[in-house]
Amino acid sequence: MIQEPVSSDSAFEPEATRRASDVTESARANRGWWDRNADEYQVEHGTFLGDDRFVWGPEGLDEVEAELLGPPEDLKGRDVLEIGAGAAQCARWLAAQGARPVALDISHRQLQHALRIGGTFPLVCADAGALPFADGSFDLACSAYGALPFVADPVRVLTEVRRVLRPGGRFVFSVTHPIRWAFPDEPGPEGLSVSASYFDRTPYVEQDEEGRAVYVEHHRTLGDRVRDVVASGFRLVDLVEPEWPAWNTSEWGGWSPLRGNLIPGTAIFVCVRD
Numbered sequence: 001m002i003q004e005p006v007s008s009d010s011a012f013e014p015e016a017t018r019r020a021s022d023v024t025e026s027a028r029a030n031r032g033w034w035d036r037n038a039d040e041y042q043v044e045h046g047t048f049l050g051d052d053r054f055v056w057g058p059e060g061l062d063e064v065e066a067e068l069l070g071p072p073e074d075l076k077g078r079d080v081l082e083i084g085a086g087a088a089q090c091a092r093w094l095a096a097q098g099a100r101p102v103a104l105d106i107s108h109r110q111l112q113h114a115l116r117i118g119g120t121f122p123l124v125c126a127d128a129g130a131l132p133f134a135d136g137s138f139d140l141a142c143s144a145y146g147a148l149p150f151v152a153d154p155v156r157v158l159t160e161v162r163r164v165l166r167p168g169g170r171f172v173f174s175v176t177h178p179i180r181w182a183f184p185d186e187p188g189p190e191g192l193s194v195s196a197s198y199f200d201r202t203p204y205v206e207q208d209e210e211g212r213a214v215y216v217e218h219h220r221t222l223g224d225r226v227r228d229v230v231a232s233g234f235r236l237v238d239l240v241e242p243e244w245p246a247w248n249t250s251e252w253g254g255w256s257p258l259r260g261n262l263i264p265g266t267a268i269f270v271c272v273r274d
Contacts, residue, residue: 014206014214021203021216023152027106027127029205029213030150034107042087042113048250051117052092056144056174057266058255061242063093068172068240068270069140075099078139081164083128083157083173084146088114088121095121102138104128105146128157133164141165143173149217152203154225158232158271165273171234172271177241177264180254181219187256192263222267229271238270 021029034041049055054063063069069080076098082091085103087110094101104124105111111123126132128147141161151157161171182198184191199221206215220228229236244260251257255265 012208014208016204016206018200018202019205021152021205021213021218023129023156025213026150026152026203026216026218027129029216031106033215034105035109038086038107038109038113041110045252046087048252049087049089051087052089052096054090054093054144056240056268057242058250058252059242059244059260059266060248061240061266061268063090066240068238068268069142069170072097075140079137081131081133081138081141081161082146083141083143083161084148085114085123086110086146087117088119088123089117090142090144091121092117092119095119099140102133104131129153129160131160131164135163136166137164139166139169141169141171143171145174145176148173149175152216152218154218154220154228155231158228158234162233162273167273169273170271171273172268174266174268175225177267178220178222178225179263180265183254183259183263185254187251187254187259189258191254191256191259225267225269229269233273234271235274236269237272238268240268240270242266242268 078099080094080099080101082101082103085091085105088103091101091103101121102124103114104126106127108125111125114123147157148154182194182196184195201219204217205213207213226236241264244257249257
């Protein structure tokens with residue numbers, strides 16, 4: 001999903017730095033972070049996300065209008081995998097359209113919130129880089145800020161998603177727009193001045209007193225993301241950069257109407273498995 005501050009209940013104040021973080025460390029850190037912060041995240045953002053809405057990012061672009069997975073009426077009877085599902089709001093919306101979703105997340109605590117809200121579809125706790133499904137199990141896959149921003153090897157995840165899709169299947173995923181990495185993660189005017197190199201791929205890491213990562217986010221340029229999609233065998237058919245709508249007056253981390261009207265905050269990649 002989307003980065004939020006470490007809970008105030010933490011026993012330490014993590015140190016923010018930029019350093020290398022491999023696949024194993026990134027997965028361990030982010031599983032722990034989401035397990036610790038899932039409660040706070042759902043309380044703070046549950047109203048915006050709803051129980052059964054499919055929102056692609058903080059701008060509020062809704063799948064009802066975007067139809068990036070296809071017209072809602074065409075979802076009936078489709079097997080759909082949601083990756084990084086959190087409390088499975090998107091999967092719940094898909095089920096309401098007659099689809100057969102499976103909601104997957106690395107965080108057990110996030111999936112407990114999915115159980116709390118309810119639903120009849122399967123919940124799976126697993127790493128997106130090692131999907132526990134047979135080849136060709138799904139017609140569609142989706143991920144709204146799930147997995148891809150947090151993994152050290154995005155091609156591994158994309159290759160796994162392609163493997164479990166049937167020919168002609170579509171994978172749509174959203175991530176923080178890469179340009180945002182050059183700016184401070186602030187919603188106000190201070191977030192409008194470039195403060196870092198867009199081309200610096202060094203991961204953002206929060207670590208404890210012993211230097212162990214407790215949160216990791218990985219930066220890829222826009223070109224990197226496109227090359228990752230192609231390297232995994234997908235065909236990129238669209239790249240959506242949602243504009244900030246007039247109705248959305250909320251702030252969410254570094255997202256805000258001020259910044260949203262000037263620079264993109266989200267990038268959505270629409271990919272097809274031929």
